[in-house]
Amino acid sequence: MRTEFLPFHRPLIGIEEIEEVVDTLRSGWITTASKTRQFEEGFERYIGCKYAIGLNSCTAGIHLGLVANGIKQGDEVITTPFTFAATANVIEHLGARSVFVDIRRDNLNIDESKIEEKINPMTKAIIPVHFAGHPCEMDKIKDIADRHNLIIIEDAAHAIEARYKGQKVGNISDITSFSFYATKNITTGEGGMVTTNNDKTAELLRMLRLHGISKDAWKRYGMEGYQHWDTIYPGYKYNMFDIQAAIGIHQLKKIERFWNRRKEIFHMYDEQFSQLDEITLLSMSNEIRHALHLYVIMLNLEGLKATRDEIMNEIQRMKVGVGVHFRSLHIHPYYRDKYGYKGDDLPVANNASQRVISLPLYPGMSNDDVNYVSHVVCSVIRRYSL
Numbered sequence: 001m002r003t004e005f006l007p008f009h010r011p012l013i014g015i016e017e018i019e020e021v022v023d024t025l026r027s028g029w030i031t032t033a034s035k036t037r038q039f040e041e042g043f044e045r046y047i048g049c050k051y052a053i054g055l056n057s058c059t060a061g062i063h064l065g066l067v068a069n070g071i072k073q074g075d076e077v078i079t080t081p082f083t084f085a086a087t088a089n090v091i092e093h094l095g096a097r098s099v100f101v102d103i104r105r106d107n108l109n110i111d112e113s114k115i116e117e118k119i120n121p122m123t124k125a126i127i128p129v130h131f132a133g134h135p136c137e138m139d140k141i142k143d144i145a146d147r148h149n150l151i152i153i154e155d156a157a158h159a160i161e162a163r164y165k166g167q168k169v170g171n172i173s174d175i176t177s178f179s180f181y182a183t184k185n186i187t188t189g190e191g192g193m194v195t196t197n198n199d200k201t202a203e204l205l206r207m208l209r210l211h212g213i214s215k216d217a218w219k220r221y222g223m224e225g226y227q228h229w230d231t232i233y234p235g236y237k238y239n240m241f242d243i244q245a246a247i248g249i250h251q252l253k254k255i256e257r258f259w260n261r262r263k264e265i266f267h268m269y270d271e272q273f274s275q276l277d278e279i280t281l282l283s284m285s286n287e288i289r290h291a292l293h294l295y296v297i298m299l300n301l302e303g304l305k306a307t308r309d310e311i312m313n314e315i316q317r318m319k320v321g322v323g324v325h326f327r328s329l330h331i332h333p334y335y336r337d338k339y340g341y342k343g344d345d346l347p348v349a350n351n352a353s354q355r356v357i358s359l360p361l362y363p364g365m366s367n368d369d370v371n372y373v374s375h376v377v378c379s380v381i382r383r384y385s386l
């Protein structure tokens, strides 16, 4: 057994990021200015979109997407329950209702064939989440949205590198939100980015991210003399700032290198686990590019004499950090009690909640680390096999 614990995730921060942060600190400009813009421009090039707008989180981007589209009390927003709390929490912040649609068995994304039965005159928006980095069936979701006049806001927290039928995620819907949280594919510690190809949406999001202050007001007063600003909406304090962006600029340059290393690790895991009867792996469509954010195994509990939590604890005791993505939101107290859910109301999500384990997947892992994780997982599972 290893002596040192292998964490579930560890960001890979290089000397470039450190020097850029120090440069920012020395420059006298530490809040939103040129480095934020530089990171936004890099992100626009990477995604191939017209506008990328830096925020302090992905959560903020989803929230602003709802605000920008006038979502309000009494409206309904459809999403997946198999996500992080943030996706649905922002719907609740606006007094709107979260409507959960069950997920697909094969990749745990929202089941697009079950969306339409949840649509009624109150429904205003759909928030698809590209679980683990596998894009949702966006053609079908867009078709549903078009026919019912709904807006789409994509939660792409896992999906920066993803493509759907050749198109980069970030260009598919009007608004897409990405995360640079510490455990995501690239990081700024905390941070997010929202993308759009719509001039009006971009202008609105920029205004909303910083107090609802009109930039145009500045122009009216010209460059000479004091520049006044106008508050045109009670906006939010959601702006990314230059110390964050300094990290992001260099993380973005390494994004494909990181992805390629995760791909190697992914394949090493696949080779080890595809033989095990006690595990089901998620499937991958050949019409997509997977962002490879999470490596998820699903335990076949029928063939095991232990629960997922017992197996997880045993893996951690062997010094491997693991995670659970996710326990379906409809079984969390707030959503269960507010909407009166029973676990079996969303049977696929409920079942997956009890079976998933996420394994370490990050570019700083050595082959020895990957082999150790595989060895530990296989031996723990064999020990509990019926």
Ligand SMILES: *Cc1c(COP(=O)(O)O)cnc(C)c1O
Binding pocket: 056, 057, 058, 059, 060, 083, 084, 086, 087, 129, 155, 157, 158, 178, 179, 180, 181, 191, 192
């Ligand atoms: C991490 C995550 C978020 C939130 O991202 P932040 O940048 O921390 O706000 C939202 N949705 C999903 C699916 C996530 O995994």
